[in-house]
Amino acid sequence: MKILVHSCCAPCSVYPLKRLKGHFNDIEFLFYNPNIHPYTEYKLRLDALKQFTKDESLILHIPEEYDLNPFFRAVVFNVTARCHYCYDLRLSSCAKFAQENGFEAFTTTLLYSTYQNHEHIIKLAEKYADQYNLQFYYEDFRQGWQHGIDESIERNMYRQKYCGCLYSEQERFDNRWKKRQIKLLKAQKS
Template sequence: MNPTTERDQLSLPKGHTKLLLHSCCAPCSGEVMEALSHSGIDYTIFFYNPNIHPEKEYLIRKEENIRFAEKHNIAFVDADYDTDNWFERAKGMEWEPERGVRCTMCFDMRFERTALYAYEHGFSLISSSLGISRWKNMQQINDCGQRAAAPYDGMHYWDYNWRKKGGSARMIEISKREQFYQQEYCGCIYSLRDTNLHRKASERDLIKIGVKYYGDDEK
């Protein structure tokens, strides 16, 4: 990890000794992972994101996350890509806006699976890198995380604000340093559609999957 980066020394809440961290992608999780490692926290990455579409985009995001986890010897759990389940749950929500009920469903689905894995494998604390993104509603994410943990006795969702004290800025710095893949939409097919509709209306180029990486514009 970068020894020159100044960070607070973190400790897990409520006496927990290890963490299962749901990761959505390498750019969002990079700062979270470095902050946890800097504090000597025992954690495992859980990658479960059946919302990401198409599969090419999903595989790129997953492989970038695996690359960073392996670089720092962090355990990585690769969960199923059960897209049929996600699309079934999204029925009727196809035209809902970002941060609306479709996103709540999506967070619920991913966190429910995270909590189940945690319960089955001896974790009593879960969290997610999703909240570090300024494009997300942190309260919405925290509510979903807490709801997912609630059915399991002794399990908690850690709602730490990863954006604070320079976290969001370090997220970009790490992404440029590691030359992470720079996704240009949230992840689901409807986000891709809406982003491209906005780009078309603004006379901008449509999204090209798999071509843009952090730092490319500076070369």
């Protein structure tokens, strides 16, 4: 069976690939991540994945368009719920690409991250698997969290310091932003 792996970056791909090799003999990767900003950071992560897929002798698909505008159009009026739109955009594009290019199954390295909303990713992936008549390969890749970290360091991969979007970059480095977000969430709940 031919599977397309949506990859968010090289370090998050190490463990999933190890697992997928045990189940599939035809594996290709797709880097579709318009959520990574600024563009120089996008390029750093893409270059690291190019090196990784080259080392592993895998085909890496890279869309011509960066799609920055669709990303911001989707999230700008709902920043606190932005991850939903972010997953949706990436998974729907991956499933569409998989169907158009003769893949039978797809999965995503987002299932490796302990920082992402795992259940939500599963729901969306299942939805798009149905829509595009594909199999969604699910495995809880978070089991290999430490393994992926250790191996990516050993292999001297570029390791990012924040999730991807400009909002997450500010969240990571700016305490004022964090306080404002907590206030906002509290106000929404009350």
